[in-house]
Structure formats: C-alpha cells, structure tokens
Amino acid sequence: MARSALARWWLLFSVGLLAVVTGGVGRALAEVPKASRLVQSDAVIYLEATRPSDLVDQVAGGSFQKLLSTIPQYSRYIKSEDYSRGREILDFVLSKLDTTWDKGLRNLAGGGAVLAVEVPQGGLPSIYLLIVPRDASFLTQANTALLELARKDAADKGKPDPVKSAEYRGIRGWATGEKGAYAIVNDVLVVGDRGDTVKRLIDRTLDGVKAGQSIVDDAAWKTRQAETRPDALAWGFARLDRLRQIDAKKFEVPEKTPLPLTFFFGSWIEALRKGSWIAASLGWSGEKLAAGITLPKPEGGYAALYKGFIPPEGSAAAPLLSPPGTIASLSLWRDLAAVWEAKADLFQPQEAQDLSKLDTPAGQFFGGSDFAAVAGSINNNWRLVIARQDYSKMKPVPDLKYPAFALVLDLKPDDEDFPLRLKMAFQSFVGLANLGSAQNKAPPLELGSETFEEVTIATTRFMLPKSGTDPQEPVHYRHNFSPSVAHVGNHFIISSSVGLTRDLIKALKSPAKSGDTTLTIEADGSELAKLLEINRSRMVMQNMLEKGQDKAQAEEGVDTLLSVLRYLGHGRLTARDGADTFRLSLDFALGRSKGDRP
C-alpha cells in the first residue's frame, strides 16, 4: 500500500513539477492564463509555467540528456530501486494512453500550470497546483488509468480499495493516500494538499472569482508579470512580508551574515531582509539559460550603513576587463572607506575585531596611515581578473600550471602620492617575503623593472633554478608567478604574473563603455576547462588519491568535469541597483566560449 502511494505521489509530484514548466505552445505573454484567475489576490507564493512545450523539448533534448548522463549522482539515481519502481508505473500508464512521456506531458500540462500557496489570516496554509491540459480528454483518460492501476495494485496485495472519492457540488474529487486530494474542474486539474483546498477552488471555478479578488487583478502581480522576459519558461512571485509574519524563523534573514557575503552582497541581503516581495524568472532556450531575481529596495531607501554598497546616480561598476585567456572577470562598485566606517555595524563582532587588526600592517606599509586612510585613497571601482597564462613562454615551465590573478584598483584622479605608496608597499612586501623564503630554502624574488607601452611595470621573478638540477624533479609551481604592479592612468594593477599585467595595460588603454551594474562577474567554462586539461595528468593522480579511485575511474571523473565545464560555456552574473528595485541576473551561453568559437 505504501509502495503504490509512494509511487503515485512520485508520479504526481514529478508530473506536477514538470507541468509547472510545460504546457501549451506559443502562448503569448499578454494572455492571462486560465488557471491564474483562480488564485486569490493575496496568495503568498505564486509560481507559473509560461512556456511549457519548450521546456519539455529542452529536457528531452540531446545535449541536456547527455549532460545528465555524465553526472554520477544522476546515473546512480536511475539505477536505484525507487526510480525503477516509479518508472514501471509510468511506463504502464503511458502504454495505456498510448503515448510517450514527453508527448504525454505536453498533452497533460499543455495549457499551463500554476502552483500557489495561500495563507488566510489566522488560518492554515493551503498549497495547490493547477494544471491546464492541452487536451482535456487526455487528462480524463490519464486519471482513469491511474485509478485503475491503484485499485489493481491494492487488489493484488489483498488490500482494500485505496481510492477514496467524494462529490462536491457535482464535481467528483479523489483523495490520494493520507494527504492530498485532486479534482478535475472545468477541464482543469486541481491538486491540493487537503480536501478543503480543492473544495475552495471548485467554489471559485463554479462561482467565478469577483473582480479584484483574483491575483491577476493585483497591481504588484501585474507589474511583475509584465517585467518577465518574453522567452521565460517560468516565473514566480512571493510576498516576503507575509511569509515573515507567518513563519519568522524560516523566512527571516539573520541580522549579520558572514563577512564575504556581507562584503559582496550586503545591501542586497538587506533588501531581502526588508523587502515586501521577491520575483524570479527562468528562461531556457537552445543555447541560453537565463535566471533573474528582483527585489524591491527597502521602504524609505537603504540605511546609511549601506552607503558604500549602492552607487549613486550616474555611477556604476567599471566595464569588465577580459584580456585573452580570461577564465573569470569581476567588476564591483564598492566604497571601501564607507564600508570600513560602518564595519562595526555591518560585520559580526569577531570579524570586526579581526578587521581592526588591519590597522597595524596599514601603518607599517603605508607610513603611519591607518586602514581607513588607505581605504579612502582607493576609488570605488574594483576589478579582478583570473586568466590562463601562456605557459610555453615561461622559463622554466612549471609542472603544475596555475592561472594568473590580478586586482585592478581605481585611484582618485589627482592623487600622485598614493600610487607611489602602493608601489613602495609592494616592494617592501617582496622584501619581507624574500626574508621569509630564505628561512624556507625557497628562492627569492628578484625585483626588476620593465617599460611596456610607455608604462613602467615593477616586476619580480623567482630566481631561476641552477642548471644541472635533476631532470626528473618537477619544476616548482612558484614559477607560475611573477608578481608585478603598474600604474596606468588612474588605475593600479596588482598582478601575480607580468604577462597578465601587460595584457591589462593594453586593455585599460582602450576602455570599454561603462555599464549600469553594481556587480558584474563573468566566467568562461571552456577556458577553465582548457586550463584544467593542461594539468590533466596531475588532476587524475590527485583524483585517485582524494577519492580512492583507480586510474580509469579517475580519468573518467576528470573528463566528466571538463565536459560539464564546456557545456556550461560562458556565464554572466549581474546585479543592478535601479530606481526602485534591485535585479540580479544570471545568464549562461551554453556550450560556447566567449570570443573564439562562432
């Protein structure tokens, strides 16, 4: 009994889930879905599938299936008992209906699907799923087939008839197991967490929903719906203020989050903390995967605490730097001085205390200034680049190949003093590091200088190993690095490798147009895959040791990782602070790399 109940729930749940994102074909966005009308205007959570058939196509599509098959957890799951039992039932039903799973889904949920959660004041929450089939008769057939299966299965086991059914206002409804009920009303499949929920929806269908009572009349919903992209497959909307009222513990964001989160996302976490709603959307077509989240700015604007996080009108993060071979690139607008000032309020006490210890090295390296003064000298644009290097040009070529890292600071326009101090600090740091490496018998860094395109680069290079070294001994990974700094216009480059410094100097000389984001991050899966492939034999050996696998298994594991990275292609995360809202977007150009492949 439990088995078939479990299987049935599995089936319904997965169908439901897929149905949320499957549905009709080419339904224009302006059309209000039939099912949405039934949702109350004060629904707390609303999720809708907008472009259904397309998702079935994507999931059933070759490249996605191939990707799934390379994920070891997935392969293990499809070999598991739960899956095969569920699959049995599904195949049985499909054969009864004479269809395949993807066709069946398109038929079943073709008209759209909506999942909603309503919490009346002082009442119990109700969750329900509305599925609009493309083919109403198909829905009825599927239902009959499932009921038959359940009855037969119970009879085989000598158990009583599991199907409980009742009538309400002339509509037949069925109960499935202990919880949950469903009915087919006006050619819409209504699945609810309780009989009461289903009854209420039947009422709404038969009596109609009064004007202004439905969510489609709600102003907020309408605005959010209008904002979703035309190619979105699904979108959702939740009222955070009501969720917080209902269950503070689950939905409240802690006052203070760990330092890295706060530093990067502080103001947006605040928006999440105080915002009255949140909206999200998902789009997926062929080669593009796009997701977005929108939050309103807090009522009355952000607290003064967050001054360092939001660029004022007209300011934004600097354009990304992407020299050749870039694996990842980041650009962030952050007023470090303002963040530093507010550190006691922004960060947890132990973190704030640890941060105050930065005053000491600030004084040592910047001649008596404290950290606030140093932070004040840096302008608000921060850029970070991680790039593959040209290893063939290195002397010697290190055995383990690392990427190069660089931080590009913007300086205040007329400050002549600070860039010099930065360069001095760099050289002092190198000196200190050399003293340390003498103790560890590591070679020191030789300081040098180079002029490139009329810019002076302060370079360093690890002393070359003596000739006559054991050829079998691998070249140390430190030879990946040649830390260097350069002052270009209003920018200061701090880089781990002089090659990257040169590329950045070139890139900074021809700056791209500024954008309107506060944070932009780009990453290129296939560039990363290229780097890892260069290190493949090492990765295989490390995989063997870290996972206890043999060579063949390890090679498979590494190749899987590489193909997933290549599949993910090029990804971009942007965060925009608009007039009233904050928007976070994540886009992937699947299977592509920025630049080289057409």
Add this chain to the structure above:
Amino acid sequence: MSPNRRAFLKSSLAASTLVSMGAHTVPGFLSRSARAASAGSANGRVLVVVQLLGGNDGLNTVVPHGLEGYPRNRRALRLAPGAIHKITKEIGLHPSMGQMAKLHEDGRLSVIQGVGYPNPDRSHFRSMEIWETARVENGALETGWLGRAVDALPTKAGDDFRAVQIGTRSLALALKAKRTEIPSVASLEQFRLQLSGSDSDRRAERDALDQIARLDRDANDPLLGFMRRSTLSAYDSSKRLEQLAPASADSKYPTYGLAKRLELIAQIIKAGFGTRIFYTSLDGFDTHANQLGTHAALLNELSDSIAAFHADLASAGESDRVALMTFSEFGRRVRENASLGTDHGAAAPVLVVGPVAKPGLVGEHPSLDDLDDGDLKHHTDFRRVYAELLENWLGCPGAPVLGTGFDPLPLLRKA
C-alpha cells in the same frame, strides 16, 4: 620493544589484576576516585599555558599609570588612569581587562612583574625559542620545556596523553619531546565515539561494543587483557565527555577563538582525562603601528576568554586544580614609536590564574628610568616561574628540565 617497556607491561598487567577481570574490578579501576591513578602520579593538577605571539606590550597591559615615567614615554598610547582597573594605587590592568580584574578581586590572579632573562634577544624567533626551550645558550635544542617535562613524568602504556596542544597551529616547540609525540587537537570530535542513527540505536550500539570488550575470556592472555582494558577505558572516557559536553546553545563562553579553545580544554579537564598540560596560543601582539585599537581588542579577547574558562571550571568544582599561565616572547619598548605603536622590548609581566597564594602583584614593577638600552630590565628569570609550575604544581623535578640554579618562585597554593 626495549626491555624497560616489557617490564612496564608486566608490572602494569600484574598490578591491575587483569587475570580476574570481573564486574567488580573494572568499574573500580575506572572509577572517579581512580582519576588520580589514571593521571599517573600523586596529584591530578593541570597546567594550561596560553602563549601570546608577537611580543605583548606589558606596559600597556599591567599599566604603571602612577609612575611618572609612564605618561612621559607614552603620549599617544597613554591609557587614561580613570579607565584602568586598579590593582594598587599606581598599577592597574588595561581597560579592556575588566573580567581579569574581577578575577583579581576574587583572589585568583597573580601578576608577576619584570620577567625575562639575561641578555635579552629581540628577535621573535630566537626569543620565543628561548622561552619555549628554557635555554638561553646557543645551540639548537629540539625539545621544549614542556616536552621534557612530559618525558620525565612516569607513563604506563595505556595512559592518556600527558600533554595536548589545542588549536590548528603546528606543534609548538615548547611541546616537542624526545620520547613521545604530543598531539595537537582542534576539536572535540576525535574524543567522541562517532556513532550514527537515532538515540536508541546509538545507545544500543555503544552497549554492544562495550559488551564485547567487557566479556571475560576463558584463556588467560595478558596482551588480550591489556587491549580489553584499553578499549573499555577509551569507551568510558568518551562517555564521560559526552555526558559533560554542554550543548553549544547554552555555552557561556564568548565567541572569540581563544574562548573556544579554552572551552575545549575545560571539557577535556572536566571529563577526567589524564592529560596534565594544555597549550594554546593567541596571535597578533606585534603592534608596531596603530597599537591602541588592536591591543585593546586582543586583551579583551584574552581577558574575557580566561574569565569564562575559570568560571566554567569553578562551577564544576575543578578550578583549584587548574593553573593557567600567559607569557609572551618579550615585552615592548618603553617609549612609543612614531607610528603610534611600539617596537620589540625585553622584560614583561606574566599572568597566572588559579589558586594563587598571593593574589595581585608579585615583584616590583621594573624601573621606567633605569633601562637597558630603552627596555625594561627583568628581575625575575622566567625559569623560576617554570620551576614553580613544574616542581610545586605538576610534581615534576625541575632540574632535568631547566637545569640547576632556578629557585621556584612561590606562586600557587597546593589545595
């Protein structure tokens, strides 16, 4: 295996009546009254050493605000007398050390002033080496004073580790021993039995594991008996620890890193493990620039953490058998430098918390005028402090560890 070890094994096997390992003897062996026995020597006293890395500025820790030389030498770094926690009319503790001042009021704090060694070395590395090995002469020494003490304490096979370092740093030189490897522990996890499942599952499994070891075997095999005894002792220790371990929700310790490490030490002590020496450190005292904020934060962490530790032990009735000592590789120069900080110095105070014989200041404050090249002169050799802790507290002869000529400095009451 050396002949000595064989002899130990034979004698320990005979002594603990393993031949008849029935239900009476085992609990007797493991009972609380045998805690002293499992500690391996006449007393169960514990020493906790907190190493302050970087060179703590003693002058701004134990502040001689009443001495004229203080405001003269410390302009920007001067601490206002009003905020200082008074020990005597002229000398008091840094404003951040309120909790430590309370310990002093309760008679649990001794401040030994002017501690150092002849011909002070101002290099971090060398001076810390001197403090950790208790040798001022040149020449590489590979064992530390606590390592040598551990080598000197009698151990039987099966005894708990005599000393433990708490934290994630690599093992301190002070704990390097010739004959044993002192473990470094970062969390309590390795002292627990990692059972899984529901509460009743875990209890059932623990009982089953215990039973297998507890059953009397027919044959008389001393080695097997020894393994049985070790296994049971281990399970028992783990159980004691779990019974005592507080839920982290109602931990009364502040969230500082040092507090967490001291909390772990307190748990191990309360669970009755035979470990005698605990060692941990706090980093960040090398304040060459912008000292005020950093130093205040560090002393706050130090003071609050030690106070919480002491309160924890006191509530478990263990505070009279635990002594805690803080030390640093040197103090700092009397005159502040131009970067609102201080540079490496020499003599400094050592704090001792526990059942002290004479709470308050021990020894005079070094003169602020009669200086050794700008640094305070020491009048108490640090090895006298070590000698007191070794001989009169831990019950370990001082001469093999420190050499001769260091009279123990009377510090602690022996309860």
Add this chain to the structure above:
Amino acid sequence: MNSPGLLSDPSLAWSPFEPGSDKPWDLARVAHLHRRAGFAAPWAVLERDRRDGPKASIQRLLDGEARTADGKPAAEFESLLDQMGRQLAPAAALPRLQGIWLYRMIFTAHPLRERMTLFWHNHFATSNAKVENPALMQRQNDLLRTHALGAFPALINAIGKDPAMLIWLDSTVNRKAKPNENYAREVMELFTLGRGHYSEKDIQEAARAFTGWFVVRDRFQEISAQHDDGEKTVLGQTGRFDGNDIPPLLLRQPACAEFLCGKLVRYFVTEVDAVTPELIAPLAQHFRDSGYNVRTVVERILSSNLFHDEALRRHRVKSPVELTVGTIRALEVLKPTLPVDQLAEACGRMGQKLYAPPSVAGWDWGPSWANSTTMLARTNFVLSLLADKERANLGALAAKHGRGNNSPSFLIDLLVQDAYDRKVQERIAKASSKEVPALILTSPEYQLA
C-alpha cells in the same frame, strides 16, 4: 604466562615449518602469515594459499604477485605510483605524502615489500617535522623500497648519503677541521650495532672518515677538499677510510647481525615475549652467511616453526597502518577505496604519522599503540568505514564468496578465524547482522596480529 617452548629451543625454532596433523596448514595459519607478512588478505587469497601450502604461499609473498589487489598488472601500478610520488611530493602537504604511500600499500601486489619498507622507515626513523621537505622524504622512501628485501650493505651505504637522513641527524656539514660525529654515532648506535658495541674513539674516528660528506641545497655532495684522508682506526681496523669504507667494518661486527635480527624478530614474531640472545644467534649467523641479504633472513623467519607456532599467534599489536590497510584489503574496499588523505589523518590520530615518527628511535610498538585517544580513533575509523555504504558492502562481499546466507560466520572466518572464545562467539551470534561487522572490527582480538 609461560613462554612458548620453542622460544627456548633455537634449533627447533628456526627449523622449517612442516604442516602436520598437530599443526595443520589451515585457515588460521594462512591468515596469520598474511597478517604478519602482508596487510591481511582477502578471502580468495586465503583460500588459494590454503590449498597451495606454506612453501608456495611464502614464495609468493617474497616475490610479489603478478597482479595488484584489484587485478591490474603489478609493474605498471608500481611505476605509476613512482611517478605519482615524484610529481606530487614537492608541493604536497604531509597528509598527501602519507596518502600516496597508503594508496600503494592498499593496492600493491607485493605487500611484504611495503611491510619491509615500513620496517626500514622505523629503523632509519627520519621525520619530516625537521626535514621539512616532502620531496626528500619521498626520495628516502623510494630508496628504502628499492633495498627493502635486498642487500643490507647497499642500503646502509646509501642511507648515509640520503639528504633527508643527514638533515634529520644534523649531519649536513662535516668538515675536515671539525668532524661531525652525529651520523657516525647514530649509524653505530641506532642503525647497526646498538649501544655498548663500540667506543667513543670509534665514533670519533668514523666521523673523520665521513668528513667531506655534505648536503648542499638539499643535495648530497662529496667535497674532497674537506675530506680527512689520514689513517683511522675504527673497530679494530686501520686504514685510510672514507665514508664508503665504514659500513663494511660495521657489518663485520657480530653485534650487527644480532641487533638487526633482534629487531626483525620483534617485528615479525612477537612483541611481548622475552627473546634471548641464544634464540637470535642462529638467525644472525644465517644472516651473516647470506652476506646480509634481507630477503634470505626474512624467508628464514617466515618459514620457521617459531613463526607458525600457535602459541605465538596474536602476540603483536597491529600498528595503525596494519589495522587500516589490513581491514581495507581483507574487506576488499577497493573500488573505490577510502580517500587516502583522510586515511592518513586517521592513522595519525591512532598514533602513527608516516614520515613523522616521534623520535630517532621510531615508534613505540606493541601495547604502546593503545591509549584512550588512540583506541577511540580505531573504533571511529571502523565506524566511519562501515557507515560508508558505497564503499563497504559486507553483505555483498559474503555473497560474492558464496557465504551470503551466514555473513557473520564468514566475517569471523575472514577477519579473526579462531581467535574468539565461546562467550564472545555467543554474544556475536546474538547480535543483529547490522551490528556484527562493527563488533568484530572493534573487538580486542582484532587489534592483535
């Protein structure tokens, strides 16, 4: 406890073991051989060796098998591991370095060679805590492995030039004007003769012979200008000795073979019984006669009556490495096996950090492995292994060997054979099949070898 009779009858003790009705070549004996000379064996190997008899089994252990524990060609595996050591050691943290050796021990087709490498690692104890150079530690390990079952003269000569060893013993500088006595002392006291078989003068003279041997920038170098070329008298012999001439002199001392054989007997035969010089003498002579060939003397030990004597069974405590690797091999946890970095840390918690023995004397073996913390670590290792269903599926293992219907009795046969007395067997029989593996693997009997 009465010492077994054989311990006081040297000639009978070292005579070759012949199976008979009172001392059959049964499962318990086979398992004992593999526990002592390898890292425990899986069921198929136990069955095979039981059928093939003691001589063939011992030869296989001495020579190594053709395939690894998971069926791959042995030579390929060993060269892959050599490459792994070379490439990964320089930048490796200590657990990673330890892990590489543990990985090798788990799969190797020649477990006896790894046991001997471990023996020499303990004998020539060198710790990375002082050397601080994983690449050098790996190279020393490779050196020990090359000579593990080979000629001791070659090994003792090579170790004197091993950079890790010289760094460890503060012997990186040895000038003509001020000879460095450290290595000379340790090579006599710890590596060949033991205390009392040489004089201070011998050490001083031998130190003069070693002058000119330096370690410069982690490489061994002979600087002839610094070599004292004069005549020296060491252990009764006079000549213009240099460093290469000292080992043969040491080997000429009767004490040398006795010292080494004493250690071998404690490693392979018993850690708790008294071992007399009379017992060691014939073995030592055999060692000398073979030209100090390690394989020969180990073969003698493994084939002897003394080794196979039932009364000496389980008179050793499994070291952490034997416990962990042995359990993994016996339970065939190979596809995949445990992540070896974690395994290395587990062995560390049990008191054995490979490449970091606590002192020049190596580890304290025998009962010293056991205290509250280390015993807890052993139990926790077993519990976490058994909780890892992906790796350890004991029901399937029993079924694979045709004993699926009674896996508790299969596990007892595989892991402890005849060690349990009646009461313990009854208690295990009462336990649920879920509990049985943990009960066996944490039992005191299983900790013994």
